[in-house]
Amino acid sequence: MKTKTLIALAATLTFTAACTTTDPFTGQQQTSRTAIGAGAGALAGAGLGVLAGGDDRRNALIGAGIGALAGGAVGNYMDRQQAELAAQLQGTGVSVTRVGNNIILNMPSNVTFAVDQDQVIPAFFATLDSVALVLNRYNQTLIDVYGHTDSTGDESYNLGLSQRRAQSVANYLTGRGVNGQRMVVTGFGETRPVADNATEAGRAQNRRVEIQLVPLS
Template sequence: MKAKTLTALASVLVFTAACTTTDPFTGQQRVSNTAGGAALGAAAGAGLGLLAGGDDRRNALIGAGIGAIAGGAVGNYMDRQQAELRAQLQGTGVSVTRVGNNIILNMPSNITFATDQDQVVPAFFPTLDSVALVLQRYNQTLINVYGHTDSTGDDSYNQALSQRRAQSVANYLGGRGVNPQRFLVSGFGESRPIADNSTEAGRAQNRRVEIELVPLS
């Protein structure tokens, strides 16, 4: 447990040191406000959160001074976040869906990645910049980033590609000041289709990265 805590703290400090970003509005280089605060708060609190057991992300964030949302306020908090995301992402090709108190952002691969590549295409940067601004404003949410592919090709290759794509999206958002302690990144390959893989239209829907926002409650 001691080693786990030290590893978590080291990750926070390394990330913060690298977190000089470009403000999407002014174009100026700056140190991320979120990362800067995390450097102090996480150093003091992340270890305490991890030692408490249970959900490491939740405990680390609470230990770093980010409070949980009281039960009755969760719905309103997520309503406001959903409304801002819808406003920011209108016309981008990214869908915003509510599932209970969670919010799902569906990012089709045809607008996020070149064919068979795992680096976000530059044309999608402004969209992710908009997402990052909202995620920083609503910091009482956990962020699950899931990569998915269609069924074409080798299972293990698709699994690895989906993981790398999800990680690329998480890395980009982290580079725009979103606290890395909030992220869980998973690749599911072709195992979770949302459409019929026997048609091109269905395969296109299955190739996606999803961001699930879960209230810190």
């Protein structure tokens, strides 16, 4: 119980951390209100995920011989991983956001999927190859893959679509050698918007797949 309390406290403190985002086209770092929303939304789900299943993943990976990070090594490890992801993903349309010691990759649906489809488009394969390359190099992280939609259409349909899209991304990464034991895949449908669904620009921001990387510590 003490361990779970500490994990929950860490997740709560993460909400208050500064959010920095690497612009997906220029490579410049900036603080973004949208990024803060995306990070908070992802972490809200992750907080429950850590309490419910995080220990199982950690135990499985540590049991498989993947060492856990501790102390100052955590921040340094995530710094290096963030830098490599930002370099690999510059110009792809995927943003790299840091929230505390977690990293969030935001993949807009317009560069990842065809309209109303759940299979990754071939033009995005090279981007996911770059993501897989870094994830395989930095294997001391847990991977949460989250699917999100806008509020257009039926809520239950959107939930299923978000789950299938997140699973497609996860399947592609495992096909490129990323250890599936590190992953949890969740579809949130339209429940975690980061922008106003009343505008087309807002809806476009809400249609996304996020990959959250959490240090194995």
